[in-house]
Amino acid sequence: EVQLVESGGGLVQPGRSLKLSCVASGFTFSNYGMNWIRQAPGKGLEWVAYISSGSSYIYYAETVKGRFTISRDNAKNTLYLQMTSLRSEDTALYYCASQTGSGGWFAYWGQGTLVTVSS
Amino acid sequence: DTVLTQSPALAVSPGERVTISCRASESVSTLMHWYQQKPGQQPTLLIYLASNLESGVPARFSGSGSGTDFTLTIDPVEADDTATYYCQQSWNDPTFGSGTKLEIK
Numbered sequence: 001e002v003q004l005v006e007s008g009g010g011l012v013q014p015g016r017s018l019k020l021s022c023v024a025s026g027f028t029f030s031n032y033g034m035n036w037i038r039q040a041p042g043k044g045l046e047w048v049a050y051i052s053s054g055s056s057y058i059y060y061a062e063t064v065k066g067r068f069t070i071s072r073d074n075a076k077n078t079l080y081l082q083m084t085s086l087r088s089e090d091t092a093l094y095y096c097a098s099q100t101g102s103g104g105w106f107a108y109w110g111q112g113t114l115v116t117v118s119s
Numbered sequence: 120d121t122v123l124t125q126s127p128a129l130a131v132s133p134g135e136r137v138t139i140s141c142r143a144s145e146s147v148s149t150l151m152h153w154y155q156q157k158p159g160q161q162p163t164l165l166i167y168l169a170s171n172l173e174s175g176v177p178a179r180f181s182g183s184g185s186g187t188d189f190t191l192t193i194d195p196v197e198a199d200d201t202a203t204y205y206c207q208q209s210w211n212d213p214t215f216g217s218g219t220k221l222e223i224k
Contacts, residue, residue, distance in 0.1 A: 044205065045215040047215070059212065061212065100167075104213060106162075107173070109162055112161060
């Protein structure tokens with residue numbers, strides 16, 4: 001059974017940093033591109049970042065470019081999102097999601113970890 | 120960014136057929152996908168590449184369209200289909216529609 005388990009969320013002050021993790025199991029993690037997708041409370045879905053299976057290709061949404069860094073450790077089956085210079089508008093439930101091939105759809109999602117940016 | 124427009128809400132009775140539409144601001148070929156999100160849960164994939172049913176998803180769900188106009192159809196609708204449905208394009212940087220909240224009367 002595919003499982004994606006996020007952690008690392010919490011309450012953080014504006015301007016501070018936070019690092020999210022997503023541990024994968026039930027599939028060959030190193031073969032799949034991975035994404036972070038977020039959902040502000042009561043709002044829709046927003047793609048945040050993508051990393052290819054071997055970390056060769058990395059893309060960010062314009063709203064987080066220069067502040068967030070996506071990375072992965074295939075030996076540990078773990079995806080990361082380092083978030084710096086956090087703003088109130090970054091408050092959201094952050095999901096990790098696996099991507100199947102080059103088609104660009106998100107086959108599996110974790111349950112999410114909540115990040116709240118507030119003073 | 121490619122903007123995806125969905126109607127905000129629909130209400131139907133069990134057993135009926137419902138169509139949920141998604142219009143893209145530019146052509147995305149068939150790089151359109153559909154998700155279901157029930158309250159308090161993560162989204163789950165229903166349809167990929169416009170018309171392909173994800174494994175394990177009931178055949179009551181189907182997708183169609185290409186270019187800028189896409190449709191998710193549920194036939195027949197069941198009470199358990201109460202959820203918000205999102206379209207997502209992968210022609211360029213992924214974007215999602217704002218979601219269609221489906222209420223079962």
